[in-house]
Amino acid sequence: DIQMTQSPSSLSASVGDRVTITCRASQTITRNLNWYQQKPGKAPNLLIYGASSLQSGVPSRFSGSGFGTDFTLTINSLQREDFATYFCQQSYSVPRTFGQGTRVELK
């Protein structure tokens, strides 16, 4: 199975900050990497697919980059509604696997 490791596991930030979350795969997954946002009590929501493509309806302050094993999710100018938990997920092979999550909290 491909292991996905996110860092940090949590971070504190202020409205307007730029936030970066990283995700590392245990083997190459080329660009088969997705990012999801999850708020308490809600299902995850797709933000980024194919490592860098913005899902329809997602604000442009979200961006993704990376290839192979190392990936990044960036949130420019953090907004109040962005305080949530973020997960990466590989779609390169089965079983599909997720990172452990990064909780973004208000400083």
Next chain:
Amino acid sequence: QVQLVQSGAEVKKPGASVKVSCKASGYTFTTYWIHWVRQAPGQGLEWLGWIDTKNGATNYAQKFQGSVTMTRDSSINTHYMELRRLRSEDTAVYYCTRGVLLSGRGAFDFWGQGTMVTVSS
């Protein structure tokens, strides 16, 4: 609009089985695979497997082989996930989610609201 509506919360005893439903609307039912993902309280996301809605083919995570069965009823646009021999560690929110190819790469673009399954004696 695309919707996946799941059945309500369940409380089961260890050793019992649970069957969760996921009713799809707003798209052609047989076009998309459905995946099942679970989340234990305060924990991350764990993939259980997928079902090809068109032909019923399935692929389960090795951990769940022998204990999970995914089926669908195309006459009522509904998917089902049955988990048998429940243990306390199976306590989790179970989600159905639609698998889609975006620019040739797989992702989960719509999710059900989740079904809480509690296993307790």
